[in-house]
Amino acid sequence: MSQLTDIAWDDFRKLSLQEKGPYFRLHGHEGHVIIAQQFDRERLDSLGLLATRIRRIAKTRNGMEFLQGLLSHKRAMLYFSQPSTRTFLSFLAACEILGLKLGEVRDTSISSEFKGESQEDSIRSFSSYFDLIVMRCKIGGLAERMAWLLSNSERPVPIVNAGSGKDQHPTQAVLDIYTLQRSFENSGGIDGKRIVFVGDLLRGRTVRSLSHLLTQYRDVEQVFVAPAQLQVAEDIQFMLKTAGINFTLTDDFRSQLPSADAIYMTRVQDEWDAQKGESGKVDISRFCLGVDELALMNDSAVVMHPLPRREEISTAVDRDPRAVYWRQMRNGMWVRAAMIATIFETHEKIMEWAGI
Amino acid sequence: MSQLTDIAWDDFRKLSLQEKGPYFRLHGHEGHVIIAQQFDRERLDSLGLLATRIRRIAKTRNGMEFLQGLLSHKRAMLYFSQPSTRTFLSFLAACEILGLKLGEVRDTSISSEFKGESQEDSIRSFSSYFDLIVMRCKIGGLAERMAWLLSNSERPVPIVNAGSGKDQHPTQAVLDIYTLQRSFENSGGIDGKRIVFVGDLLRGRTVRSLSHLLTQYRDVEQVFVAPAQLQVAEDIQFMLKTAGINFTLTDDFRSQLPSADAIYMTRVQDEWDAQKGESGKVDISRFCLGVDELALMNDSAVVMHPLPRREEISTAVDRDPRAVYWRQMRNGMWVRAAMIATIFETHEKIMEWAGI
């Protein structure tokens, strides 16, 4: 099995995402979590089972004590140089469930970066004090680079990518898959479903990653509903074509509502605007979900959203049983706990626990 | 018993504070802590006993281990969008004493709020990952609104109001009552005492809440000493009149010193200035406590202050045994621990613990 210690950085970075996937293992088992392309269907399925197991164990006090004892001797660093309260808190809660002690750097203005330190040195510092680094940053590819760097250092601490530039947000993609698994657990699973993505599909990295993961399921149709300026990028379309996936691009949201099994709403990602404010000019009113749109949907369909939302989902939708975005958010905590448990090889202990 | 699930928001918000009080219970026991009006004398007395009990148990290592085991399976979110180091640290320590794991958002500039999320959605997010939310904000009534929202959601997580706008800071008021209880425990308790409030009584929410709670004690006289521009607001005066309480407004501080049982000093709350700097024009030199004023006070009287202070209490006063404001601050930690223990129904376990 290849590892990052076997390859020079300049060779590694030229690989395709598909080729990079297997390299992120550490010590012969799951190590860094950097890109969605690491996750094949088998791994997605076992993570889903583990997440459900953790969720159930956590319901009792006895179970929580078991979970909190698993990694209480480990310390995790949450390094969020790009702000995200939700992802941050979700990882924090996941770590706390497993008993990890925490350190955090959220506001880089208070870090020693003002003293001119390189990102590489900062990460190596974190690896000196912690056993796991969860990092989120604006720079695409940085998590990957850091995984390579640490793998080739004296302390090869695992890195979990909590969002890296416009490209990758693998844990979000896996929690989305888990939410689909749970939503369709009584209707044959994800295979054969029709998934409709809506909104800013150009810059939403969660859509990119999820679209990729869905190619691992049989006969899943992907529909991309967006204004022309925000339609899904060509590399994703190319990836889908190459994988032989049935997909559709459209700007007609209403027409897609009756046949959707899942509607995945997204907000306009204007923090990525090249010039401030250009997103304001896009009319997204036709890409919003309210009670009228809800009425057109199938009874068994679900509405998802990575959150935070703005006006693209009306709050009136919240109480509809098809609105699963709050549950989706909580799923993130369980999936991240499952991933971290796997990194530290405690997954079997969890699956075998006799307390429930 | 009424709960927030039984009433529409538009009906609830029109109720008087007195009427709102009973609604904050959850699952038939103490739930949200939102307004001072929730606390009747019986509850204040039992919280005081519990706080004292926790304080004593915490003195030994064995006791601390007992306390830290009580809620170690729970997670609390400290959401302070209005800054307050003291209240924040006090809640943090209270949670740590009871073993709760913590998450925090203190600086809203690093939260996802910049992505345009509503306060409602932020709070629902927190409720997805945590079992308790302690919140402090500049917006009056927000904690109340959020308590209603969560009570009517799938995860009715309790909210503790750590300061909401200019109106309410109920845990501060309860810790002030506890400090008075302790100060007068050998002199007949709070009943019949003369409490003198001094300083910016218009905008100090602690004074408002404490003034209300004192109406539950027999024959307590309340004296309000302030420059005319900062004298206590008319709604408080009206509340006192309605309750038949003996109270006095004055701007003559010195005349009140000999007869006071407790002097409650406050600082000018200029962060609430409508125009920046208007408070600077008020002459507060006559509303300060130094060694000269101390000399006029009764030997058994106490000096309180919610802190932080500026020049209104001279540091020369600190070493006088009547200066109880440092103890008052530490009381906040015990009272908050008592409140949180009560919310999670561990108060009986604490009262019955045989370790001391």
Place this chain on the structure above:
Amino acid sequence: MSQLTDIAWDDFRKLSLQEKGPYFRLHGHEGHVIIAQQFDRERLDSLGLLATRIRRIAKTRNGMEFLQGLLSHKRAMLYFSQPSTRTFLSFLAACEILGLKLGEVRDTSISSEFKGESQEDSIRSFSSYFDLIVMRCKIGGLAERMAWLLSNSERPVPIVNAGSGKDQHPTQAVLDIYTLQRSFENSGGIDGKRIVFVGDLLRGRTVRSLSHLLTQYRDVEQVFVAPAQLQVAEDIQFMLKTAGINFTLTDDFRSQLPSADAIYMTRVQDEWDAQKGESGKVDISRFCLGVDELALMNDSAVVMHPLPRREEISTAVDRDPRAVYWRQMRNGMWVRAAMIATIFETHEKIMEWAGI
């Protein structure tokens, strides 16, 4: 034995650093850690042994559980009003290893200091809720002042100085000594070695403190390599002369490389520039270490750096076995844990633990 309760502030502050040292004890044992002058060779040696012991115990899960149980009933406050990610995280990890619960204030803009509170009152507040205060600040002498203040209060909580103004950073100096102890453990220890300091020796407080501690070892030569404007201050030169230490000032880096046992690199501390940017005018290119300089060094010599670094050490040096700065950083965590364990008198328990 003298304590801070035995002396008025105005008398204490006039003492020399040498004279102040013994006063920082609390309750008859190690208390506040404020200045490098507190540490004699005996104490440095026992701290080194304890740090090594903790490091070894922490290698196993069983050992980590033992360590985490030692101070789990205590709470530590990390108060960093001057930013430093590295020192902060190092203390945080050290506290977590010993099981201490944590509170932190890192960004003073979100503290209540904007309400005009004095530093004295802030520290007294922290002492109300916590059992240990680790503080870092820009103001020279503040940690010393606060240690005196708390020693003379009702809660004499120990203070650890994590960097105070331009003068003192005692825990950095002790971890540097520990790194030298480890580096020379098979070559006779620190005695008789030649230590070469390079860079901004005027404003680097770590150099000042380390230079002082080295005077406790026999026949250690100290060499100061810097451009004239950044050469080590006269008070240090005076201290060395008084102690009868052999030392050299030079601006010729290369000439010192062959004979050095340790090269201690530092970066330009331009955050202390009186006028912004004056450091930019100093040519430091002759005070950088790259592979060429490495080639001139002795095989058994080591390269140290307090980090963060800029260009003064080339990243190409990192993989050389003589580059010990990453290990030096991790040593900081062990040494700080050893110090805190000593403050709370658990050092004997650690030395006697039979688990390894």
